[in-house]
Amino acid sequence: MAQIIDGKKMSAKILEQVSVDVDEFKERYGITPGLAVVLVGEDPASQVYVRNKVRRATEVGIRSFEHRLAANVSQEKLDSIVDELNRNPEVHGILVQLPLPANLDEDKIVDAIDPKKDVDGFHSLNVAALATGKPGLVPCTPQGGMTMLQETLGDLTGKHAVVIGRSNIVGKPMAALLLQANCTVTMVHSRTRDIAMLCRQADIVIAAVGSPKLVTAEWIKPGATVIDVGINAISVEGARKLVGDVDFATVEAVAGAITPVPGGVGPMTIANLMQNTLKAARLQQPD
Numbered sequence: 001m002a003q004i005i006d007g008k009k010m011s012a013k014i015l016e017q018v019s020v021d022v023d024e025f026k027e028r029y030g031i032t033p034g035l036a037v038v039l040v041g042e043d044p045a046s047q048v049y050v051r052n053k054v055r056r057a058t059e060v061g062i063r064s065f066e067h068r069l070a071a072n073v074s075q076e077k078l079d080s081i082v083d084e085l086n087r088n089p090e091v092h093g094i095l096v097q098l099p100l101p102a103n104l105d106e107d108k109i110v111d112a113i114d115p116k117k118d119v120d121g122f123h124s125l126n127v128a129a130l131a132t133g134k135p136g137l138v139p140c141t142p143q144g145g146m147t148m149l150q151e152t153l154g155d156l157t158g159k160h161a162v163v164i165g166r167s168n169i170v171g172k173p174m175a176a177l178l179l180q181a182n183c184t185v186t187m188v189h190s191r192t193r194d195i196a197m198l199c200r201q202a203d204i205v206i207a208a209v210g211s212p213k214l215v216t217a218e219w220i221k222p223g224a225t226v227i228d229v230g231i232n233a234i235s236v237e238g239a240r241k242l243v244g245d246v247d248f249a250t251v252e253a254v255a256g257a258i259t260p261v262p263g264g265v266g267p268m269t270i271a272n273l274m275q276n277t278l279k280a281a282r283l284q285q286p287d
């Protein structure tokens with residue numbers, strides 16, 4: 001039976017520290033860190049995440065600004081909102097919830113955010129910083145996965161990590177962080193031949209696909225550590241249930257350690273978002 005890596009507990013510890021650091025920041029600068037969340041459209045899952053983010057922000061003493069826009073909002077309108085947030089000195093972090101409706105240019109919006117306020121770490125300059133090992137704002141979900149790995153395994157040097165999925169928001173930055181931590185990294189995706197064979201060689205498997213229960217016990221080397229990033233809503237006997245990309249029930253029997261869904265990477269993402277907001281607020285102070 002695998003060790004369950006408790007993202008709820010781990011994220012609570014991070015949030016406690018952020019709360020202390022926010023108090024210190026307020027005392028030093030006389031400023032309250034602020035996070036703006038922009039949500040376009042009515043996607044129910046996105047609304048849940050945004051609500052969670054706002055709640056956590058309040059808990060750690062970060063002020064939040066919510067912008068809810070209709071799904072048919074124009075690119076110009078969205079651009080002008082981002083521009084306004086860039087110039088608002090009370091806003092230190094800006095998150096535009098993705099994906100955006102198809103008529104909007106996601107890359108353009110992300111690159112319109114002031115890189116110092118880019119708490120998602122999606123701006124081209126922050127992507128370049130991560131790729132070249134320079135300081136910058138690091139994407140929250142991959143950072144959450146790394147913390148879980150390091151707390152569970154300690155030093156990751158020499159470990160073989162297989163990352164399933166190559167998106168800009170999870171897979172690629174995850175691979176960059178693992179590489180930085182001296183792992184040997186294999187990236188697999190929808191065009192990869194024999195994913196199961198590659199995964200079976202891994203000491204660490206990161207699943208970031210968006211396909212319910214794709215990863216089964218046959219893919220996992222006994223004792224390996226499994227980080228399940230997937231968040232998939234499925235219907236079980238008419239009730240909505242969240243499952244990951246990993247078939248938890250079978251994989252738990254072979255893995256050495258595994259993250260659950262819910263209660264795994266999700267809460268870590270939100271904790272890191274708060275940490276990034278404070279980091280961004282510091283970056284914007286003169287000294």
Ligand SMILES: NC(=O)C1=CN([C@@H]2O[C@H](COP(=O)(O)OP(=O)(O)OC[C@H]3O[C@@H](n4cnc5c(N)ncnc54)[C@H](OP(=O)(O)O)[C@@H]3O)[C@@H](O)[C@H]2O)C=CC1
Nearest residue numbers: 141165166167170189190208209210229230231265266269
């Ligand atoms: N816990 C959290 O905080 C977060 C969770 N998520 C969740 O993580 C999951 C991934 O998100 P995201 O990266 O944005 O998703 P994307 O849809 O952007 O990317 C999915 C990736 O998986 C690959 N893929 C699809 N099907 C297969 C397959 N059968 N075998 C191997 N690879 C496959 C795709 O390959 P290709 O490139 O070839 O198309 C792609 O690279 C989702 O469930 C999402 O909800 C996302 C963000 C935060």
Ligand SMILES: Nc1nc(=O)c2c([nH]1)NC[C@@H]1CN(c3ccc(C(=O)N[C@@H](CCC(=O)O)C(=O)O)cc3)C=[N+]21
Nearest residue numbers: 048049095096097098099120231262263264266267269
């Ligand atoms: N610009 C941008 N940044 C993001 O970071 C971003 C995004 N867009 N779009 C959507 C994805 C998804 N995401 C999650 C965050 C927290 C949970 C989370 O806390 N999940 C809880 C369960 C929540 C529930 O019950 O639905 C858990 O796993 O325990 C999940 C998913 C951030 N994302």
